[in-house]
Amino acid sequence: AQSVAQPEDQVNVAEGNPLTVKCTYSVSGNPYLFWYVQYPNRGLQFLLKYITGDNLVKGSYGFEAEFNKSQTSFHLKKPSALVSDSALYFCAVRDALDGGATNKLIFGTGTLLAVQP
Amino acid sequence: NAGVTQTPKFRILKIGQSMTLQCTQDMNHNYMYWYRQDPGMGLKLIYYSVGAGITDKGEVPNGYNVSRSTTEDFPLRLELAAPSQTSVYFCASSYPEGGSAYNEQFFGPGTRLTVL
Numbered sequence: 001a002q003s004v005a006q007p008e009d010q011v012n013v014a015e016g017n018p019l020t021v022k023c024t025y026s027v028s029g030n031p032y033l034f035w036y037v038q039y040p041n042r043g044l045q046f047l048l049k050y051i052t053g054d055n056l057v058k059g060s061y062g063f064e065a066e067f068n069k070s071q072t073s074f075h076l077k078k079p080s081a082l083v084s085d086s087a088l089y090f091c092a093v094r095d096a097l098d099g100g101a102t103n104k105l106i107f108g109t110g111t112l113l114a115v116q117p
Numbered sequence: 118n119a120g121v122t123q124t125p126k127f128r129i130l131k132i133g134q135s136m137t138l139q140c141t142q143d144m145n146h147n148y149m150y151w152y153r154q155d156p157g158m159g160l161k162l163i164y165y166s167v168g169a170g171i172t173d174k175g176e177v178p179n180g181y182n183v184s185r186s187t188t189e190d191f192p193l194r195l196e197l198a199a200p201s202q203t204s205v206y207f208c209a210s211s212y213p214e215g216g217s218a219y220n221e222q223f224f225g226p227g228t229r230l231t232v233l
Contacts (some may be wrong), residue, residue, distance in 0.1 A: 034221055041224050041227075042227070043207055046223070112159075
């Protein structure tokens with residue numbers, strides 16, 4: 001079965017420290033992976049995606065993510081956290097059962113990132 | 118571009134009432150989606166559409182209906198509201214590139230629905 005797991009409901013980090021939000025996936029074939037961020041009472045905003053190529057993907061607001069095929073992981077990272085990064089983060093993988101014909105996404109349950117000043 | 122817009126922002130319904138959640142996008146995207154978001158559950162796909170006149174069920178379609186008469190609009194209909202439909206509803210859109218769908222989805226701001 002296709003799935004996305006975000007093992008941490010919440011990640012706490014001090015401002016200025018590096019942050020990591022974990023994501024693992026299960027899907028057949030080559031995965032197409034995405035990270036989104038949701039600020040309170042807002043819709044989801046796209047951060048970055050991995051389709052092919054370099055395993056380290058850079059995205060918006062200084063975020064990056066590392067694709068690791070052997071560990072089926074796609075962890076989100078940032079070298080220095082800001083208080084304004086506090087939000088809910090979702091990892092998603094494209095549904096592969098229809099060959100990607102519909103671009104449907106399967107989402108993880110989300111990780112709340114709390115950055116303390 | 119306004120992107121993806123949703124109305125209303127908030128709504129309270131009584132059990133058994135019906136309503137339509139509106140979604141419009143101005144990016145000429147072929148693909149559109151409806152999700153519901155419940156605490157700790159992530160986003161679940163309700164219905165999706167790959168073009169005008171074409172719709173299909175997602176993971177949690179029961180109690181909902183959709184139509185897609187134009188590229189821009191993708192309304193979601195609740196016929197007999199139930200407390201289990203209390204949720205935040207998001208509409209999203211995307212477009213295929215080069216014959217395959219590699220692109221991210223763009224989300225609207227959401228509709229917060231409470232059924233009492």
